[in-house]
Amino acid sequence: MKLYYLPGSCSLVPHTALYWTGAEHEAFETPRDYLKSPEYLVKNPNGSVPTLEDGDFTIVQNIGILTYLDSKFPEAELFGAKDNLQQRAQAYRWLAYANSDLHKQFPPFFSVPGYIDGDEELHQRVKDSAAKGIINTLSIAEAHLKDREYLIDQICIADIYLFAVLRWCKLVKISTDSLPNLEAYYHRVAAFEPLQKAMLREDIKA
Ligand SMILES: N[C@@H](CCC(=O)N[C@@H](CS)C(=O)NCC(=O)O)C(=O)O
The missing domain is CATH 1.20.1050.10 (Glutathione S-transferase Yfyf (Class Pi); Chain A, domain 2)
Structure with missing residues (x-):
């Protein structure tokens, strides 16, 4: 998986989730000018971080990314006890x-x-x-x-x-x-x- 992040921004949350779940990942520090590039805007139309790529699947918005990671790694219990x-x-x-x-x-x-x-x-x-x-x-x-x-x-x-x-x-x-x-x-x-x-x-x- 590849996470696009800006240091200390809200992308710190899915970045933490990647370590928490033990997911194999690459964290890419996104240059500010790349955020508004046509190439990046295809991935994330808001031109913001975070963006997560998992193979050819791309998901944006913290809630989308965190829900995806939670579904993929339920044992990590990102959202509390999985049966509660x-x-x-x-x-x-x-x-x-x-x-x-x-x-x-x-x-x-x-x-x-x-x-x-x-x-x-x-x-x-x-x-x-x-x-x-x-x-x-x-x-x-x-x-x-x-x-x-x-x-x-x-x-x-x-x-x-x-x-x-x-x-x-x-x-x-x-x-x-x-x-x-x-x-x-x-x-x-x-x-x-x-x-x-x-x-x-x-x-x-x-
Ligand atoms: N609702 C979005 C908020 C994303 C957002 O505001 N990202 C900020 C960092 S905290 C950003 O990328 N700012 C850079 C910019 O907009 O140029 C989410 O939850 O993912």
């Missing part, structure tokens, strides 16, 4: 929370939206407002993790996504001081061996 429907549903619930509710609030930190049009003060206000939204959304996981080690009863792939998002908070200097449960959780998840292997391969640190 409710636990698996909760794992998907938290994956949606991280991949949708949280992830979609980050673009103002990673690129300059077109409507900013050189207005730095407006960009700062947009980022301040996005940061408030992110903290507000994170407070849901903060409350949930009060007496829990992980999002469900065992570590699952949604924990890796939430870890990636918390790492972005640190990179773009969104203070998570008001979220102590998440801070402890961040270090707990960082110690998970498949994640450590993926971070080592991407040359990034927690």
Whole structure:
């Protein structure tokens, strides 16, 4: 299998899943200009990562890739105990929370939206407002993790996504001081061996 990734981006999640499942794979650090090339756009029309190729099968979108890996390697239990429907549903619930509710609030930190049009003060206000939204959304996981080690009863792939998002908070200097449960959780998840292997391969640190 071949995974197209950008270091530290959301492709860290399927990258971790590849180590977790023990799948034989190649991880390709995707040059930014290749993302928008006609050759890559055939694979991934959004021109983004992650993309996974398995022989002549290509799948994009984290949820598509992770569901594929889970079906192919059920013993790894990426989404919790494989015979526990409710636990698996909760794992998907938290994956949606991280991949949708949280992830979609980050673009103002990673690129300059077109409507900013050189207005730095407006960009700062947009980022301040996005940061408030992110903290507000994170407070849901903060409350949930009060007496829990992980999002469900065992570590699952949604924990890796939430870890990636918390790492972005640190990179773009969104203070998570008001979220102590998440801070402890961040270090707990960082110690998970498949994640450590993926971070080592991407040359990034927690
Ligand atoms: N909904 C997509 C999100 C993909 C996405 O936002 N990827 C970002 C990295 S986190 C990316 O490739 N950004 C580079 C770009 O758009 O130029 C998924 O879950 O796969």
